[in-house]
Amino acid sequence: MQSLLLDIVVIFGLSVLAAVVCHRLRLPSSIGLLLAGVLAGPDTLGLIRNAHEIELLAEIGVVLLLFVIGLEISIADVTRLRRQFSIGGTAQFFGTAAVVAATLLLLGLPPAQSLYIGFVIALSSTAIVLRMLEERGQLETPHGRMVLATLIYQDIGVVPVMLMAPLLAGGGGSGLAALGALVARVLLVAAFGIGAFRWAVPWVLEHITRTRSSEAFLLGVFMLCGGIALFTQSMGLSLALGAFLAGFILSESEYAHQAVAVMLPFRDVLMSLFFVSIGMLLDIGYLLAHPLTLALLTLGVIVVKPLVAAGSALLLGLPLRHAVLAGLALGQVGEFSLVATKAGVGAGLLGGDILQIVLDVAVLSMILTPLLVAAAPRCADLLSRTPLVRLQRRLPAPAAEPEGAGLEGHVVIAGFGVTGRNLAHTARHSGVPYAVVEVNAAIVREGLEQGEPIHFGDAGHPAILALVQADRARAIVVVIDDPAATRRIVEQARRLAPDAFLLVRSRYLREVEPLLALGADEVIADELEVSIEVFSRVLARLLVPREDITRLVGEVRGEWRRMTRSLAPQATSLTDLRVAVPxxxxxxxxxxxxxxxxxxxxxxxxxxxxxxxxxxxxxxxxxxxxxxxxxxxxxxxxxxxxxxxxxxxxxxxx
CATH class of the missing domain: 3.30.70.1450 (Regulator of K+ conductance, C-terminal domain)
Known part of the structure; x- marks a missing residue:
């Protein structure tokens, strides 16, 4: 017991060190945890002596991770991203599996192993990719939504993949019998899930919450997670499936947010054990003995997966730039690939050597992920200047797009979200001519049906800006959620239309100065405007005189503008005068x-x-x-x- 406790302390110490270093280097902490496991493993420093017990704790972490994923994946989320989920997710998942399986068949692997490994490689790292997109503020961008929907699809798909292992390991008539038994068990578990969703879980949680005891709620959530997971295991299915089912059942209840809140700390702690334990499994000797083979396999993965994922994004009508960004973000082998591979080994489908190869390739591809994501914008810009950009034009385009010819003194709106729609609505009712550019094909089709002068394309390309006569526009307004794309649009728009008023909406104050330096006339930061709205409403509720609130708002805006005045090399502008004379x-x-x-x-x-x-x-x-x-x-x-x-x-x- 003392030895196990010492191992846990060592792991947590390494985890803290890895998290701090990764924070300084702006890398996902999961990569640091993998490297910490490599250092602590038996092939390097040998700091961990109870590897089997640590692995058991890590498996509990996987169960809790699937439970929380089930909590976070609601029917509403799947509905909101239904097009990206159904088309993009399916094309990426099965397309990657098909390419990998065909390649392995040519290399001489049996069909069952080739198919299973294909699905294993199709899985990407939810933990790493979502963390990086969230830190970069790209979750609500077109490629961010594509990546999110694909990861949700993969997280759901990992369960049937793991259930395939015993079936593929059987074969022949016994395989058909196993398939029938599997279908029967799945139907029984589904019936149990429906009953739990409608009656059992709400009744249990209602009686627990009446106590108003946080301890009782926490224990109740653990009981439901473990109980449903054990039920699925007793039916011959996996603990992971039960944990996911338990989370999905709770996700549609009014207790979902509180359940996520109380489970996240436990999930994060045990998931750190999972990543460290995965790193410990890395056989340094095997890596050094087969460096060329593993390097080629890793290179193949980070080439094939981005290509298939980018093709899936193009099927959705995304421009080539966003397709490249989405593809490179999904270019690694994920943590659940390791879980699924171990399930294949346990079912007798795969051998230990394949587990080691998948493990090495997964760890190497995860480590390379930050480099791929960082290089993605430059790669996208380079490819957008090549004939490959014609790929997006071969897609079914919205019919009868309005022509931009003849526009002059109009407003160009880049982005047709809430802000873009409101601006278009007010411009239309004020008699101001305008043209909209949007990269989401579905939104473009919807806008065309409503009679909007909307065009499909990336406003960061000069050809698209020329289409809407941006050089003759009186104002250009950029209201998209992609910071990198916003900077490109501002740079191109200022170059093409030096006299137009260029207004940009950004999310954070830190984005204001770079945008002003690129030529934006004014940048409205959500962070600043929301803070002003918050304190204005609070002061109004506290009966502070309105003239005092107006004065404070002017002071806040004036202070921020004074901080950015030095960026403008021009003579005194109206904005500067407004600051000097409030x-x-x-x-x-x-x-x-x-x-x-x-x-x-x-x-x-x-x-x-x-x-x-x-x-x-x-x-x-x-x-x-x-x-x-x-x-x-x-x-x-x-x-x-x-x-x-x-x-x-x-x-x-x-």
Whole structure:
């Protein structure tokens, strides 16, 4: 017991060190844990003596991981990503399995082993990939949604893959009998799951939560997870299937979020044991004895898997750039590949040498994953300049796309999410011409059906910007969730349209300065605007006077703009003036036919003398007139651009 406790302390110590180093190097902690296991293993430092007991604890960690995955994968998630899930996930999973299985058959492996290993290699690392996408803020990008849907598909698919092992190990008539018995057991477990979902689990959790005891809730969740997992094992299925089923049952209940909250610490602790135990299994001697073979196999994996995944993304209508980003993110062999391989060894389908090969290739590909993800944007840019970009044009394109010819003085909107839709709606009702560019083919089709002037393509390409006449646009607005793509669009847009007003929406304040340096005129950071909205509402609820709240909002925005003023090499702008004189603001005023200003000159209108309003420019019949002379006559329909007090109301003119 003391020896096992010492091993656990050593593992946790190495895990902490690995997590700190990976944080400094901006690498996923799972890679550090794998390397820590390699160092602690019997072939290197030999720090762990009770490897079998550690492996048992790691298997519990896998069970808890599947349970939490089941909790986090709800029917709503699958529905939201149903197209990426059904098309992209299926194409990637079965496409990779087919290519790998065909290759192994040519190398002389038996068909059953080739097929099983094909599905094993098709699995990617959920823990590593999702962590990296989340840290980079790319989960809601087009390629991020593709990757997320594919990983969900794989996480669900690992269960039937593991159930295939005994069936493939049988063969002949016994295989058919085993298949029938397997189907019967699966149907029985499904019936049990439906009953547990409808009656048993809600009844148990309702009585537990009535106690208002966090300890009772935690123990109850553990009991349900372990109980359902043991039931599936008693039916001849796996503990992993039962754990996933238990999590999926709880995911549709009102207790799901609390269950995730109480289980995550245990999952993270035991998953660290899992990664360390996997690293301990790496046979350094085998790696050194077969370096060329393992290097070629790893190279084959990180070439084949990205190619198949990128092809799956192209099937969804994603541009080549996003297809490349998604493909390289899914280019590794995942942690569940190791679990499935061990299941194949336990069923007698695979040998120990194959386990060692899969293990070495998995560890090497996981270690290479940060390099692949970091190199993905550059690879995507290079490939987008080659004839390969024509691949995306061979896809079924939305019919009857509107032409961008003839547009001038319009607004170009890059991205048709919530912000893009709202901007298009207000522009349409204000009579402002606009054109939309979107990379999601499904959104483009939907927009075309609604009569929107929307085009399919990546706004980071000059050809797409030329399609919507960006060089003639009055304003270009970039409202997408991909930071790297946003920077490319800003750079290309500023180069193509040097005089257009370039407004960008970003998620974080740290993205503002690079975007301004690339040529953006103004960047609205969600982080800043949300914080302003939060404190404004809190202060209003606390009965702070509205004028004080307005002043504080101006101070917050002014402080941030003062921090970024040094980035602009131009002369003093209106934004700079607004910072220096917070009580002034720019306004626009359209003169109606019955306006008292019509017929007066700028000087005789009394705007400056009576209202403190200075006319900066006039737009008349689409023609701008900057700094108009004082004797310029004002006409009905004129659009005046003025500087006035911040709280000035144009209705005061009558």
């Amino acid at each position: 009580d002034l603001a720019t306004h626009t005023l359209r003169l109606a036919p019955d306006s008292p200003l019509v017929g007066h000159s700028v000087a005789s209108s009394g705007l400056r003398r009576e209202h403190g309003v200075t006319v900066l420019a006039i737009t008349r019949q689409g023609q701008p007139l900057g700094n108009p002379p004082s004797d310029t006559r004002l006409e009905a329909g004129d659009l005046l651009f003025v500087i006035a007090p911040d709280q000035w109301d144009p209705q005061a003119l009558g």
